[in-house]
Amino acid sequence: MDKPEDAERAFYEAFVARDTDAMMRVWAHSDAIVCIHPGMGRLKGVEAVRASWAELFGASRAAPARLQIQPLxxxxxxxVAVHAVIERFATEGESGLVFAVNAFHRDAAGWHLVSHHASPGWTETAEARGALH
Structure with a gap:
């Protein structure tokens, strides 16, 4: 990928598509990569990161129906590039946001993700939205 923005776009496209292979093409091929999903522990290395995405994508509520990325x-x-973003998502009956920091490294093959750290923001269910209106 020619720019870190290309790698970030491919990351979120793979996320929405729930495509583990496409996701792992974004990541650097290094045992030093790190991923922290919201509310979960630190995962290090290609195999741990791959397994986490495969499990997440296999979960019924894993991928948002809609996802918007707001750069911070x-x-x-x-x-090296570091992007802080807000991930705004919506699934059937639920919406919310996650704060994330994505770190990229450029090598001879282009830009690749080396770290994704996501922290929970808030989640709102359809029931709660209805109660507020």
Whole structure:
């Protein structure tokens, strides 16, 4: 991928498609990669990260029907980029947001994800939205 933004876009496309193979093409092929899903522990290495995405994508409520990414900050050097974003999602009956930091590294093959750290924001169910209106 020519730019870290390309890698980030491919990451979220794989996420929405629930495609583990496409997801892992975004990640660097290194045992140093790290992924932290909201409310979960730290996963390190290709096999642990792959297994987590495969499990997440296999769960019935894993992928949002709609996903919007709101950039908060972007920092970039020649070989490293760090993006802080808000992930706004909506599934049937539920919406919410997650705060995430994505770190990318550029090597001879292009830009790849080396770290994804996502923290829960808030979740709102359809019932709660109806009660508020």
């Amino acid at each position: 900050s972007r920092t970039r050097s020649q070989r």
